Amino acid sequence: MNIIRLFTIVAISVRFGLDEILVRSFAPDWLRRSWLTLMFWRPIGKGRGLRLRRALEKLGPLFVKFGQVLSTRQDILPADIASALADLQDKVPAQPFAKIEATINASLGQPWQQVFESIDPQPIGSASVAQVHRGKLISGPQVAIKVLRPDLQRKIGRDISLMRTAAAIVERFASDSRRLRLGEIIDEFDRSLHEEIDLLHEAANCTQMRRNFANFPMLRIPKVHWPLCTSEVMVMEELIGTPVDQIEDLIAAGVDLSRLAKAGVEIFFTQVFRDSFFHADMHPGNLHVDDQGRFIALDYGITGTLSEFDKEYIGSNFLAFLNRDYRKVALMHVEAGWTPADTNIPQFEAAIRAVCEPIFALPLKEISFGRLLLQLFQVARRFNLIVQPQLILLQKTLLNIEGIGRRLAPELNLWETARPFLEEWVKKRRDPRKFASALIEGAPALMAVLPEVPQAVRRAVHQFNTAADDRATRERQLERRLRRSYLIIGALIGFIAAATFLA
Numbered sequence: 001m002n003i004i005r006l007f008t009i010v011a012i013s014v015r016f017g018l019d020e021i022l023v024r025s026f027a028p029d030w031l032r033r034s035w036l037t038l039m040f041w042r043p044i045g046k047g048r049g050l051r052l053r054r055a056l057e058k059l060g061p062l063f064v065k066f067g068q069v070l071s072t073r074q075d076i077l078p079a080d081i082a083s084a085l086a087d088l089q090d091k092v093p094a095q096p097f098a099k100i101e102a103t104i105n106a107s108l109g110q111p112w113q114q115v116f117e118s119i120d121p122q123p124i125g126s127a128s129v130a131q132v133h134r135g136k137l138i139s140g141p142q143v144a145i146k147v148l149r150p151d152l153q154r155k156i157g158r159d160i161s162l163m164r165t166a167a168a169i170v171e172r173f174a175s176d177s178r179r180l181r182l183g184e185i186i187d188e189f190d191r192s193l194h195e196e197i198d199l200l201h202e203a204a205n206c207t208q209m210r211r212n213f214a215n216f217p218m219l220r221i222p223k224v225h226w227p228l229c230t231s232e233v234m235v236m237e238e239l240i241g242t243p244v245d246q247i248e249d250l251i252a253a254g255v256d257l258s259r260l261a262k263a264g265v266e267i268f269f270t271q272v273f274r275d276s277f278f279h280a281d282m283h284p285g286n287l288h289v290d291d292q293g294r295f296i297a298l299d300y301g302i303t304g305t306l307s308e309f310d311k312e313y314i315g316s317n318f319l320a321f322l323n324r325d326y327r328k329v330a331l332m333h334v335e336a337g338w339t340p341a342d343t344n345i346p347q348f349e350a351a352i353r354a355v356c357e358p359i360f361a362l363p364l365k366e367i368s369f370g371r372l373l374l375q376l377f378q379v380a381r382r383f384n385l386i387v388q389p390q391l392i393l394l395q396k397t398l399l400n401i402e403g404i405g406r407r408l409a410p411e412l413n414l415w416e417t418a419r420p421f422l423e424e425w426v427k428k429r430r431d432p433r434k435f436a437s438a439l440i441e442g443a444p445a446l447m448a449v450l451p452e453v454p455q456a457v458r459r460a461v462h463q464f465n466t467a468a469d470d471r472a473t474r475e476r477q478l479e480r481r482l483r484r485s486y487l488i489i490g491a492l493i494g495f496i497a498a499a500t501f502l503a
Contacts, residue, residue: 006162009059016055021048022170049084056085061092061128062159062193069189094131097121099150107233114138115228119145125285129197129301134238143225146234152197160190196301199234205300206236212275218263220296241288241296244404255293261409262417264295268401269421272394273311280304280393282400304393309336314394315425318418321372324360326352329376339383351379367415368402 013019023036046054056067070077071085104112104119112119119135124144126132129152133145167182195201203224210221220239228235242249250257264287271278279286281302288296306314313336320328330348333339339348355375359367374395405412 005158006165009162009166012055012058016051016058017048018052018055021052047080047084049081052081053084053088056088060159062156064088065128065193066163066186066189069192070185092126092128094123094126095149097133100131100133100147103147103150103232104145107230108228116145129193130199135235137225141225142238143235144222144238146199146202146236148197148199148232156193156197160186160193163189192302198231200229200231202299202301203229203234203236205303208277209279209297209300209303212271212277213267216267216270218260218294219267220290220294222296222298239288239290239296239298241290243284244287244289244295245284245407247407250289250408253291253293255289258409258412260289260293260295261405261412264401264405264408265412265414265417266421267295268397269418272306272314273421273425276306276308276311278304278306278394278397280397282397282404284404287404302393304397306394310391311425313391315422317376318422319426321356321360322415324356326356333380333383339380343383348380348383351382352376355379368399374399 020036020039053067056063067085067088071082071088077085100123101112101119108115115138117136117138120133123131123133128149130146130148133147135143135145137143163186164183167186171182203226206221207224207226210223213219213221222236222239225235225237242253244250247257250260268278268282279297279300279302281299282297286297286299288298290296313332316332317329320326320332327345327349329352330343330345333348334341334343334345355378356372359372359375377395402414405414
């Protein structure tokens with residue numbers, strides 16, 4: 001552990017009064033009173049959210065990224081802190097080109113001049129993980145070259161270790177802080193950060209998304225030049241456009257903003273309900289518009305994936321909200337295991353209704369999908385909700401997409417745009433052919449299990465005979481087990497026959 005770095009973190013934390021936030025929020029009364037009395041001389045000033053944000057900015061880029069992750073956890077953070085952290089900007093001074101050049105040469109295994117005709121020493125973007133330079137291949141194409149910052153692995157390991165130490169100390173002396181599950185958040189941050197700093201992982205995400213939208217005219221995704229990519233360098237097609245939040249420039253260029261906004265919402269819901277794979281860092285810096293009014297999506301370091309269960313949760317919840325069936329919403333959370341089995345359903349239903357009815361009093365086009373999910377998380381937090389990381393990513397992305405869509409076209413009705421996707425999802429979910437396809441896909445596994453069933457029955461009979469003393473009880477239990485085994489065999493055969501027939 002780096003003692004100097006630890007001392008720096010402690011000094012900055014005290015300077016911005018982070019200790020005061022901790023003791024006021026989590027410490028026992030006696031410790032809170034003692035600490036505040038001891039530190040009476042120190043002026044605190046600004047609100048706690050602003051102080052936390054400024055402290056993270058002072059601590060450096062990795063702490064800024066950690067703050068950005070925290071800002072998405074509005075299910076566990078107070079609203080003022082989450083709001084302040086959402087304003088964190090991941091912008092850092094660029095590394096000297098000599099260091100970047102050395103990384104490119106090591107990645108290529110030869111001087112870059114053997115592959116590139118030119119590389120612009122001035123980066124077009126610089127963040128905590130990597131910076132991007134324009135270049136031109138000897139073979140002709142203009143490219144963008146993304147290069148990891150030097151010595152990044154060592155710095156990440158050092159700061160993550162210090163974060164874990166700090167979290168353990170906080171939880172040791174402020175037991176109420178354990179409900180924040182700081183250790184789990186740091187583990188999640190560590191995993192996502194290591195994925196983000198493997199540029200082969202990002203290149204694969206970019207390629208998958210490009211394949212998914214190959215036939216979608218309103219979205220452009222850069223082509224990856226795979227032979228030139230390594231875990232530290234990613235070379236891709238250069239796509240030039242205007243950042244999506246520069247509305248005046250887009251209007252001057254004659255872009256149809258309403259069409260663009262609708263396309264953005266369609267792209268998002270296609271990713272969610274068709275592909276189960278979505279871009280999870282869709283802020284204006286990563287979303288541009290080309291001269292033909294098409295989206296350009298960049299930076300695939302953070303993506304989200306959804307299981308069928310996740311899609312069931314999202315789609316069913318939205319439909320239940322549309323129908324104002326709050327009991328179903330409450331039941332779905334309990335059945336999913338995301339709130340405890342002993343949750344009081346009527347109380348949970350009433351809490352959801354109290355939050356959502358004022359929302360639905362608004363005109364339909366003014367209702368925010370993202371805010372609806374956020375309100376749901378905040379209500380369920382009181383009932384010990386365990387929020388899944390992929391749904392947090394989805395909620396963050398949905399808020400970004402809504403903000404962009406409404407800025408482009410304030411009259412956009414997100415519900416009407418999303419409704420066809422929800423209806424199509426419901427239609428496919430109930431399609432017998434989908435059920436048949438699932439059965440056929442699982443048939444080999446079912447067939448592999450069938451030969452083992454008689455042996456499993458014999459083993460169960462043998463174990464039962466050696467363990468049971470009461471013959472009558474043994475016979476009754478044996479009969480039930482045999483009947484269950486026959487039912488299983490019959491069901492397996494029936495499923496396979498039904499799947500073959502429906503196919």
